[in-house]
Each structure stands twice: as structure tokens, then as C-alpha cells.
Amino acid sequence: MYFSKALFKQSMKANWVKWLCVTVATCVMLAIVIIVLGSLAINDIRDSLKDVFEQADQEGYLNENSVDSYEAYTLSVDFANQLDDPMLSMFAGTAYNMAVSGYQEKIDAYTEANGQAPTGEALETIKEEAATEFITENESILAMLNMTDEEISQFLYIVYMTHDNNPTLDTTNNETVITELKESFVEYAGLTAYNLYISQGETEEVANGYRLQAVELANTAINSYEQKSQEEGFVYDEEVFKEEANEYVINMIYTQTYNQFITSETPTEEEISNAEQYAVAAKVLANTAISTYELWIDELTGSEMTDAEIKAYAKEQASASITDQIPEKVAEALEELGNMDIYGLIIGSIFYRIAGILLPMVFVIMVANGLLAGQVDSGSMAYVLSTPTKRRTVACTQMAYLMLSLLAMFLLVTVTSVISIWVVGGNNFAINFAEICLFNLGAFLTMFAFAGYCFMCSAIFNRSKYSMSIGGGLSIFMLVCTILGLFGSNVVPSAMRIDAMNVFNYFSIISLFDTVSILNGTISFAWKFAILAGIAIVTFIIGVFRFEKKDLPL
Amino acid sequence: MEEVIKAEHLTKDYGGGRGIFDISFFITKGEVFGFVGTNGSGKTTTIRHIMGFIKPKNGTVTVLGMDAWKDACKIKESVAYIPGEIAFPDLTTGIEFLKAQAELLGLKSMDRAEELIKRLQLDPSANLKRMSKGMKQKTAIVAALMADKDILILDEPTTGLDPLMRETFLELILEEKRKGKTILMSSQMFDELEETCDRVALIYDGKIIDIADVNALKSSTIKSYKIEFLDKEDYLKFKKLKYKIIRDQEKYYQVTVQIDDSEINRLFKSLSKYKLKFISEIKFNLEKHFKDILEKEVKGGKNVF
Numbered sequence: 139m140y141f142s143k144a145l146f147k148q149s150m151k152a153n154w155v156k157w158l159c160v161t162v163a164t165c166v167m168l169a170i171v172i173i174v175l176g177s178l179a180i181n182d183i184r185d186s187l188k189d190v191f192e193q194a195d196q197e198g199y200l201n202e203n204s205v206d207s208y209e210a211y212t213l214s215v216d217f218a219n220q221l222d223d224p225m226l227s228m229f230a231g232t233a234y235n236m237a238v239s240g241y242q243e244k245i246d247a248y249t250e251a252n253g254q255a256p257t258g259e260a261l262e263t264i265k266e267e268a269a270t271e272f273i274t275e276n277e278s279i280l281a282m283l284n285m286t287d288e289e290i291s292q293f294l295y296i297v298y299m300t301h302d303n304n305p306t307l308d309t310t311n312n313e314t315v316i317t318e319l320k321e322s323f324v325e326y327a328g329l330t331a332y333n334l335y336i337s338q339g340e341t342e343e344v345a346n347g348y349r350l351q352a353v354e355l356a357n358t359a360i361n362s363y364e365q366k367s368q369e370e371g372f373v374y375d376e377e378v379f380k381e382e383a384n385e386y387v388i389n390m391i392y393t394q395t396y397n398q399f400i401t402s403e404t405p406t407e408e409e410i411s412n413a414e415q416y417a418v419a420a421k422v423l424a425n426t427a428i429s430t431y432e433l434w435i436d437e438l439t440g441s442e443m444t445d446a447e448i449k450a451y452a453k454e455q456a457s458a459s460i461t462d463q464i465p466e467k468v469a470e471a472l473e474e475l476g477n478m479d480i481y482g483l484i485i486g487s488i489f490y491r492i493a494g495i496l497l498p499m500v501f502v503i504m505v506a507n508g509l510l511a512g513q514v515d516s517g518s519m520a521y522v523l524s525t526p527t528k529r530r531t532v533a534c535t536q537m538a539y540l541m542l543s544l545l546a547m548f549l550l551v552t553v554t555s556v557i558s559i560w561v562v563g564g565n566n567f568a569i570n571f572a573e574i575c576l577f578n579l580g581a582f583l584t585m586f587a588f589a590g591y592c593f594m595c596s597a598i599f600n601r602s603k604y605s606m607s608i609g610g611g612l613s614i615f616m617l618v619c620t621i622l623g624l625f626g627s628n629v630v631p632s633a634m635r636i637d638a639m640n641v642f643n644y645f646s647i648i649s650l651f652d653t654v655s656i657l658n659g660t661i662s663f664a665w666k667f668a669i670l671a672g673i674a675i676v677t678f679i680i681g682v683f684r685f686e687k688k689d690l691p692l
Numbered sequence: 693m694e695e696v697i698k699a700e701h702l703t704k705d706y707g708g709g710r711g712i713f714d715i716s717f718f719i720t721k722g723e724v725f726g727f728v729g730t731n732g733s734g735k736t737t738t739i740r741h742i743m744g745f746i747k748p749k750n751g752t753v754t755v756l757g758m759d760a761w762k763d764a765c766k767i768k769e770s771v772a773y774i775p776g777e778i779a780f781p782d783l784t785t786g787i788e789f790l791k792a793q794a795e796l797l798g799l800k801s802m803d804r805a806e807e808l809i810k811r812l813q814l815d816p817s818a819n820l821k822r823m824s825k826g827m828k829q830k831t832a833i834v835a836a837l838m839a840d841k842d843i844l845i846l847d848e849p850t851t852g853l854d855p856l857m858r859e860t861f862l863e864l865i866l867e868e869k870r871k872g873k874t875i876l877m878s879s880q881m882f883d884e885l886e887e888t889c890d891r892v893a894l895i896y897d898g899k900i901i902d903i904a905d906v907n908a909l910k911s912s913t914i915k916s917y918k919i920e921f922l923d924k925e926d927y928l929k930f931k932k933l934k935y936k937i938i939r940d941q942e943k944y945y946q947v948t949v950q951i952d953d954s955e956i957n958r959l960f961k962s963l964s965k966y967k968l969k970f971i972s973e974i975k976f977n978l979e980k981h982f983k984d985i986l987e988k989e990v991k992g993g994k995n996v997f
Binding site: 524 | 740743745746747764765766768769771772773775777778779780781782783784788789792793795796797798835836
């Protein structure tokens with residue numbers, strides 16, 4: 139065995155004060171970082187930012203829903219008003235037959251060609267073609283109706299739907315035709331809402347909810363129109379119905395929000411007042427969204443945009459939330475800040491890779507130098523080597539001291555970190571026990587590699603100044619590179635990041651201590667750990683063999 | 693005679709004329725061998741080779757028949773060493789250092805160490821860093837002598853000791869010599885080497901210029917006397933007598949004569965006839981011996997000591 143107990147004891151006596159100071163200081167620093175910062179809840183800012191973004195999303199939904207509902211209501215009234223046209227009520231049956239005949243012909247042709255009746259996509263295509271053909275063929279008659287092409291195709295679609303539902307409709311009775319058309323319109327409104335939400339990526343369940351809502355809105359709107367039109371001296375006024383639509387929608391939003399917050403069957407008073415508060419707020423938001431929508435429509439009417447474009451633009455503006463109103467880059471930066479893991483950054487990237495290894499690094503540089511080069515330079519190594527102690531024994535014993543002192547130091551740091559994590563909430567804390575243990579292992583392996591390198595320099599050089607400047611100098615250089623590189627690494631939010639500074643990370647072996655990989659749960663940190671251990675082992679071995687072979691000025 | 697230490701054609705060239713060149717010598721069992729030379733002449737480099745700290749470029753050094761480089765560890769079982777540079781390991785007190793050293797040496801008893809401490813009047817509880825040069829040297833002496841090794845290698849062991857302590861130390865060395873130990877000692881002081889050594893090697897510019905037998909020098913019967921006369925007349929008359937005059941200074945009426953001890957009575961009889969200012973013996977010692985050799989060897993006869 140190349141080990142001298144006496145020499146080991148001598149190294150312990152020479153270095154225990156340094157070891158104790160560094161270990162205690164590092165442990166205290168770590169405990170402060172974890173416990174004090176942990177209980178100060180530094181994630182509050184982050185959480186509130188996150189809340190802002192979540193609330194903004196909800197607000198956006200609410201606004202959109204309000205505008206959609208308002209639109210559905212006014213469209214329904216408009217449709218009911220169109221059907222109420224005296225000319226149409228006289229010729230409803232004839233007009234219906236005219237519209238349907240072209241459509242039915244196309245269906246028959248398709249059935250003959252394919253051997254089966256058209257469904258799904260094919261049926262939709264046929265409806266579109268039939269509508270286009272109808273509009274071109276009857277241009278002169280349709281011009282009298284005072285309707286846009288879009289409105290006519292929508293109307294035709296409803297007619298076709300009615301025909302699909304009831305092919306043997308009694309077209310001699312105008313009343314029946316109009317009632318059937320109204321029913322189809324309601325169905326159509328529901329279908330439109332369903333398709334819209336499905337196209338936005340919502341689940342079928344949610345989309346069905348909106349379908350029911352649209353059906354109810356359309357029914358209410360049409361009923362309301364019919365009731366009003368029965369009254370004596372009724373004159374259609376768009377504004378009155380818009381007012382009504384607004385009123386109906388904001389009350390609907392109020393009720394929806396209120397029900398959302400009442401979860402139990404027997405709500406407490408506090409729950410009720412809470413729900414009322416939120417419901418009022420939602421009502422105000424809905425009202426604002428609808429007003430915004432109307433204002434934009436008024437503003438843009440008469441511009442070069444088509445009606446559909448105006449509606450889409452007005453809806454977009456009305457459903458915008460707070461975050462949609464700030465510049466995109468700022469919003470992105472804020473959102474990233476909200477998602478940033480501050481504990482991971484401070485404990486992983488700043489403490490374990492920089493602040494926490496600074497003192498152990500100073501310890502390693504000083505002790506590694508003092509174990510060989512320092513003693514050769516001063517000449518005190520002569521006393522050890524004038525006893526029957528092999529040079530290899532001296533080198534191995536000093537190496538063992540360096541390794542074991544470092545191991546003991548990091549065991550204590552690990553114990554401190556585990557206790558601190560336990561104090562601030564154990565596995566519920568932002569960093570769990572497994573992660574903190576891997577951080578400690580990584581910091582140990584990093585220091586192990588530096589220790590090997592400094593030991594090698596100490597074994598190669600006979601002068602302290604060379605061993606210190608080449609061994610210690612490069613180690614400190616790497617630590618400084620890691621500090622500079624931090625500003626270019628992606629743990630820092632992009633608002634503070636200078637990407638060019640990432641080059642510094644390529645000059646430091648501390649980059650092999652991958653705290654991000656540990657926190658993300660990937661395993662790429664493992665092979666980097668293996669490289670660090672490899673560097674340590676190779677440099678230690680070179681050191682031992684070099685010390686054995688060289689001339690000593692003793 | 694058993695050769696305990698033997699160097700053959702030992703060479704280590706550090707470039708620029710520094711280093712040691714073709715050094716050969718041997719030390720027999722029980723002999724005290726001295727190295728003398730100026731700073732940087734190569735004494736310490738030679739000693740480092742013997743201790744196995746440096747690998748020779750050419751030639752070999754053997755200690756007890758073993759190669760000093762390859763068997764360095766084995767050799768240390770019989771060798772004690774006082775380094776030329778006084779620097780201790782990073783320990784607190786003298787006693788702590790001595791105990792650590794004893795442990796490394798595998799020494800069980802500290803009796804000999806305590807005896808040495810008393811003889812040298814050392815306070816071993818003193819802080820190592822605050823010790824004076826002399827105190828440090830005493831500590832180093834105790835550390836080397838306490839293990840009672842057969843071979844002692846001492847690199848300028850008396851540096852920093854006061855004259856009284858130097859005497860005590862030289863006594864210690866003579867005691868060790870009487871015990872039959874083989875001692876190699878380097879120094880810049882001729883008198884202490886003369887007092888203790890059997891043979892002394894003069895090293896100059898990395899080469900051994902001469903190895904002098906101290907005992908032969910001491911037993912030499914040829915002596916020199918410096919005589920100054922009161923007046924010129926007596927001075928001139930004396931010069932006519934057939935004594936061997938090795939130095940003549942007319943200005944002071946001064947002559948230096950060299951005679952054998954057997955002629956001493958004749959000289960005094962002759963001198964009784966003249967008026968003298970003074971007469972003094974110029975000792976023929978190691979210093980003079982080496983000076984004479986160097987004056988012959990080195991061109992220009994620079995005063996090297």
C-alpha cells in the first residue's frame with residue numbers, strides 16, 4: 139500500500155483550519171440561500187406575472203364569447219326580419235320550390251353517378267354549387283330583395299338544410315314554410331358556433347356547449363322579434379334590437395359566471411358574495427367588449443373593407459385582452475419571466491456552479507499546492523523523503539488527503555442542503571431531494587476535476603509560483619468564464635441575456651456540470667459527470683507518476 | 693576497507709557552466725568526510741544525488757552498494773539527513789514536528805531525542821515559525837540524530853549556531869564518529885572541518901579539485917614563522933643565514949621562514965643575536981593548503997575564500 143499514516147496526519151494538521159473555514163462558510167451560505175430565500179417566497183413575483191397571463195387569457199375568452207353571442211342574437215333578429223317581408227310571405231312556397239329544384243337535381247345526378255346519396259363533404263360541395271348557380275341564374279329577381287350575396291347564400295343554405303330535414307315539405311302553405319325555415323336557422327346558428335369552436339381547437343364537449351348556447355340565443359332572438367312584430371304599430375328598428383341583444387348577452391354572461399363560482403349545492407354567504415362580485419366584473423367586461431365591437435363596426439362602415447372583414451376585425455379588437463395590447467416582444471419577455479424557475483437559477487446555476495464552489499476552489503488551489511510543490515519549494519519535503527518513505531507513497535498519501543478532505547467537505551454540504559430543503563418543505567419545495575443530491579454530486583465532481591488538475595501542477599512544478607499560477611490561475615479563469623457565460627446561457631431570461639457571452643461557457647469545464655439537465659429530468663448530465671470524473675482520475679495519475687520521476691531540489 | 697558511499701564520474705549539467713562534472717570519491721565506514729567550497733560550487737547538488745533526490749545524468753552514486761536513485765527508499769533506512777535549507781513542514785511546534793518525524797521514521801522511543809534536546813539547550817515547545825535560525829538548525833539536528841542511523845549526511849549543519857553551540861555540535865559529531873558512524877558533512881568553515889574530518893574534498897566550479905588528508909596535514913612538522921626586525925642591519929644579516937625564506941618584505945624588515953620542527957632550536961639561537969619587533973607562527977592548515985592549490989589551479993589566483 140502506498141500510504142503513510144504519519145504523513146496523512148501531518149497534512150491534516152497543516153490544513154484542518156482551512157478545511158474547517160471553507161466547509162463552514164460554504165454550508166452556511168447554502169443554508170441561507172435555501173432557507174431564507176425559500177421562506178421569503180421569491181416566487182411571488184413570478185406567480186403574479188403568471189396570474190396576469192392566465193387572467194388575460196380568460197378575459198380574452200369572455201370577450202370573444204360575449205361578441206359571438208351578441209352577433210348571433212342580432213343575426214337571428216335580422217333573419218326573422220327578412221322572413222317577415224310581405225312579398226316573401228306571399229311567395230314563400232314558390233320561392234322555396236325554385237331554390238330547391240336546382241339543388242335536388244344535383245343530388246339526383248350525384249346519386250345516379252355514385253350509386254348512393256351524397257353525405258358529408260360531398261353534400262356541402264353540392265350546396266355551395268347549387269347556391270352559386272341559383273344566384274347567377276336569378277340575378278334580376280334577387281336584386282329586388284335588398285340583400286347581399288353573402289346573405290343570400292346563407293339564406294339558401296338554410297333552405298337546403300330545411301329540404302334535407304324534410305324533403306316532402308308542404309310548399310303550398312306559406313306559413314309552414316316560414317316556420318320550417320326559422321327552425322332550420324336556429325339549427326344553423328348552433329352548427330356555425332360548433333364549427334367555429336372546433337376550428338379553434340376546443341374539445342367536442344366545449345363546442346357542443348357553445349352550440350346549445352347559440353341555439354338558445356337564436357330561439358330567444360326570433361321569439362322576441364315575433365312577439366314585438368305582433369304589437370300594434372310595429373316598425374323594425376335595428377337599434378332597439380341591438381340594445382336588447384346587449385342586455386340579453388350581458389345577463390347571460392352574468393349568470394354563467396355566477397354559476398361557475400357556486401360549486402356546492404348549499405353555498406355559503408361568502409361564496410355567494412364572491413360569485414356575485416366576479417359575475418358583475420364579467421358583466422362589465424362583456425358590456426365593454428360589445429361596445430368596442432359596435433364602435434369598430436360604426437368606425438369602419440363605409441371604408442374599403444367588406445362587411446365580413448369589418449366584422450372579423452371588430453371582433454378581434456373587442457376580444458383583445460391586456461396582454462394583446464402590449465408589444466409582442468415585451469409580452470414574450472414577461473411571459474418567460476413568469477415561467478422562469480428562480481430557485482433553479484439561484485441554487486443550481488448560481489450557487490452550485492459559482493458561489494458555492496468558489497471557496498472550495500480556493501481551498502483546492504492552496505492545499506494542492508501546499509501538499510507537494512509548496513513543500514518542495516520551501517525544502518521541507520526533505521524531512522519526509524529523508525525517512526524510508528517512497529516518493530510514490532508521498533504522492534499517493536497527499537492525493538488521498540486532497541480527495542478525502544474534498545469528499546468530507548461535500549458530504550457535509552450535502553447534509554446541510556438536505557436538511558435545509560427539509561426545513562423549507564421537502565419534496566414540495568421547488569427543488570426536491572434527488573435534485574439537490576445530484577447538484578452536490580455535480581459540484582463535488584467539478585471540484586474533484588479541479589483538484590486533480592491542481593495536484594498535477596503541484597507535482598510537476600518545483601516552484602510554488604508556477605504551480606499556483608498555472609494550476610490555480612486556470613481554475614480561477616474557468617470560474618470567471620462561468621460567471622460571464624451565465625449571462626449568455628439560457629437559464630437567464632431573454633430580456634437579460636447576451637447570447638454572445640455564451641462563448642465563455644466553452645472555456646470552462648464547469649459547463650460539464652449541467653444543472654439544467656438535472657432540473658429538466660434528462661440524463662445528459664450523467665455522461666458529463668463521467669467526463670469530469672475522468673479528468674480527475676487522469677490528472678491525479680499523471681501527478682503521481684510525474685512526482686516519482688522528477689528531480690527534487692531538496 | 694568497506695566503501696559506504698561511492699560516487700563515480702558523477703555528472704549533472706545544468707547548462708551555463710553550472711552543475712557538477714565528473715565527480716568521483718568514496719567514503720569508507722567510520723570515516724568523517726568533508727566537503728568544502730564556495731556558494732554554488734556543487735556541494736549541495738552532490739549531496740542531493742547521494743540522497744536520491746536527483747537522477748544523475750552520467751555516472752553513479754552508490755550507498756551501501758545500492759543505487760542512490762533507484763533504491764532511495766531502502767537507503768534511507770540507514771541514512772539521516774540535515775538539509776542545507778531550513779524549512780519545516782506546516783506544523784505548529786518543534787515537538788510536534790519531532791514527533792511527526794519520529795512516526796515517519798518508525799521510531800518508538802524519544803529518549804535519544806530528549807537527550808539531544810538537553811545537550812543543545814533547545815526549547816521544542818516553541819512555535820516553529822517564530823524560531824530563530826539557530827533554533828531551527830538545532831531542531832533539524834535533533835530530527836536527524838535522534839534515529840541513530842549509521843550514515844549521517846549533513847549539509848552545512850552549523851549555519852546559524854552561535855560559537856558555543858557550534859562547539860557542542862562538533863562534540864556531538866565527534867561522539868558519533870567514535871560510535872563508528874560514517875559522516876559526510878559540508879561546510880564553508882575550514883576550522884570545523886579540520887576539527888572533525890578525516891578527509892576533506894575541495895569542490896570548485898562543480899569539480900573536485902583536491903581531497904586532503906586532514907590527519908596528515910595536522911601531523912606535518914613543517915611550520916612557517918613571520919619575523920620582523922627592529923633595524924635594517926639585523927634584517928640584512930639574518931637574510932644571509934641559510935633559512936628557507938618564503939616571503940620577504942623589505943619595507944617592514946620582515947621575513948617569513950619555513951622550517952622543520954627539528955630546526956626550531958637552531959632558529960631561536962640565531963635570533964637571540966638580533967633585536968626583534970615580534971615573531972609569530974603562521975599555521976599551515978587546511979585553509980592554507982587549499983589556497984595554495986587553488987592559486988596553482990585557477991588562473992590568476994583569485995582570492996576565492
